[in-house]
Amino acid sequence: MRIHFIAIGGSAMHNLALALHAKGYQITGSDDVIFEPSKGRLDKKGLLPETFGWFPEKITKDLDAIILGMHAKPDNSELLKAQELGVTIYSYPEFLYEQSKHKTRVVIGGSHGKTTITSMILHVLSYHDIAVDYMVGAQLEGFETMVHLTEENDFIILEGDEYLSSPIDRRPKFHLYKPNIALLSGIAWDHINVFPTYENYVEQFQIFVDSITKGGSINYNEEDAEVVRVVEASQNPIRKLSYKTPNYTIENGETLLETPDGFMPIEIFGKHNLNNLAGAKWICQHIGVDEEDFYEAISTFKGASKRLEKIAEHNSTVVYKDFAHSPSKVKATTNAVKEQYADRTVFACLELHTYSSLNAEFLKEYKGALDAADKAVVFYSPHAVQIKQLEEVSEAQIAEAFERDDLIIYTDPAAFKKYLFSQNLDETALLLMSSGNYGGLDFEEFKQHIH
Incomplete structure (x- = not known):
């Protein structure tokens, strides 16, 4: 497939470009400015645009698809040319759905904790050599890219961001993934420039819960009153499974997590992170990791990049x-x-x-x-x-x-x-x-x- 990225330099966009390049797709892209580390990583794979700027002549009818980044404007000259030629245009989340519609989609949503929970899940699966596709919002230790896509893996783990999909698609990203298995960690008003009222913001999470495939499941944080209200009010025929912060203690600056085998030292700390861990454990169990194996792996998790x-x-x-x-x-x-x-x-x-x-x-x-x-x-x-x-x-x-x-x-x-x-x-x-x-x-x- 031949795919062109409009605004290829973004953190998520360049990772998707690298993932598709690794999958054997022909990738081109444009951007008006690209910073490190995106610049060096694209250059290493021969995907860095030769000249910065927008070039409508790059858009031709033989392209299979355009992927449009949030950084582009609705009047972008390449976008206008693509619309004129009738080339298929995807937002980043739309394209991820296209790549995963025949897989079991696991989507981690919430105002806070979603990057950490997604990172914990991927750490545990990697520790036990369980191969999955994924998209996560931070660079993880031991993972080359933030996006990984294959034909063969059964599961895809997606961090479900509530921010907008593209300059011409104002839907939140996590409305487009249609999860089979979902998690909702917390709801606390954010992105006021897009969701001007608290009610408008909460509504996005209601839509997310209703978008879970029939017969699917949601794991939700029972300690967040707004999350409980949203999940319990949903008429969607799905399984609803709650989780809460596990017992833990702190001794000499070290956090010890209570497990069936006693208290176990862990690298991360903070009540919110222990709550995230409980959510991650549920998801890993859905994927086939038993409790004992989860604890063994999570004891070595040092945290997501830029998170504590x-x-x-x-x-x-x-x-x-x-x-x-x-x-x-x-x-x-x-x-x-x-x-x-x-x-x-x-x-x-x-x-x-x-x-x-x-x-x-x-x-x-x-x-x-x-x-x-x-x-x-x-x-x-x-x-x-x-x-x-x-x-x-x-x-x-x-x-x-x-x-x-x-x-x-x-x-x-x-x-x-x-x-x-x-x-x-x-x-x-x-x-x-x-x-x-x-x-x-x-x-x-x-x-x-x-x-």
Whole structure:
């Protein structure tokens, strides 16, 4: 098959391009800018566009399909040419469904935890040499790409994102997969730029549950009241199986998970991660992994990339980096670090970086999110607010939203960096939460500073 990618450089898009190339498809693509690591990975396989930009002449009738990335605009010249010629156009999730419609589709949905749960499942299956197709939202240790597609594997594990499918398809991605087996980890309002009301956001999860194939099943987190309400209200004839956080204890900074054979040390920590683990266990059992084999494998799971990732440790200082940005994730991550390091100062630095987090109306959702931290800093860039064409957010609004009198707020990257490097981090667990880099913080330099 000959397939052309419009906006090939995105994290998900370039991984799909690599997966299809590995499957023997002829792949071409375009983009106006491509950053590392996408650039180097595409180049290595001979898939990097020779020139950046959009070239309608690349679109010809002999293409089998176009895959359209979110980064492209609806008036993209290549897209317009494809529409004019009548070439089949897929969004990323539509194409994944096409590749997996004869397989058993396992879809992991939820506002938070889906990358971690998907990663746990893939880790366990890989540990036991069980081959499956997959698509996951983070680069996993031991996995070459984030997407893997074959003709022969029976199962495909899909991370079910509720964000939009493409510039011309405004449906959430996870509405298109039609799962046989689904999981729903939690519902907490996010993506305010697309789902302007909480009710509108929750409705997407109702549609997801109703999209499960008849006779299929859903595993759901019984500790999330909204999830319970959505699943129990569904009239879809499916099996409904709940899960909850397993028993665990913490001794000398190590989390021990209760299993039928006693307490077992594990690498990950935090109540939210143990809850994720319970969901992953259910899914693995559906695929044929028994409980004992699951525990053996999960004891070696170190976490998904950028999710509570330990980036430095020296004497009595430990530093974690986390992708957390939405209020529920920030709260869960901060609480986890405080629980794990109860005898240390927990110092949390949060960058408000996404559309939702920089929205003046949405800010109040952060109330109490940093309460578990002993010291808390919020960094945001007024420049980022301007780029996203949002209303200006003031320091006073941020202080009011978090309802924390001792909250420290920085808007200047240089001043934040100076402050961070000046701190005494003895007996401290430092948590850096951001989907950005605090306006240019060099994490490698910071790691050297600690040592």
